[in-house]
Amino acid sequence: MRELSAAFEAETLPRLRSAVLVTAPGDQHTFGVFILQEFFRRAGWDVRGGSMSSADELLELVQTGPCDLIGLSVSNDMNVEDLASVIRAIREVDRPGCHPSSSAAASS
Numbered sequence: 001m002r003e004l005s006a007a008f009e010a011e012t013l014p015r016l017r018s019a020v021l022v023t024a025p026g027d028q029h030t031f032g033v034f035i036l037q038e039f040f041r042r043a044g045w046d047v048r049g050g051s052m053s054s055a056d057e058l059l060e061l062v063q064t065g066p067c068d069l070i071g072l073s074v075s076n077d078m079n080v081e082d083l084a085s086v087i088r089a090i091r092e093v094d095r096p097g098c099h100p101s102s103s104a105a106a107s108s
Contacts, residue, residue, distance in 0.1 A: 029075035
């Protein structure tokens with residue numbers, strides 16, 4: 001995957017939009033998010049994210065820079081209540097330069 005990543009980077013467009021794409025806090029399924037990040041980068045997006053160990057780590061990440069999109073990947077529905085709390089916290093936290101109209105969870 002790392003070898004393919006270099007090929008993706010070589011073909012990218014200027015970075016016009018930014019995204020935070022992460023696994024739900026504590027979720028261990030990172031492959032889908034990694035692939036999604038690569039496709040967003042290839043399409044010209046500035047992408048931050050990865051695997052989040054806690055909600056606090058995720059909230060800190062969304063506060064560190066501008067973003068047009070926040071994507072959460074979940075692998076199961078065991079912690080739906082916790083995920084709903086995380087989404088509410090993201091909506092309430094000060095996100096300088098962030099303009100997402102809503103936060104949504106996607107299944108990987």
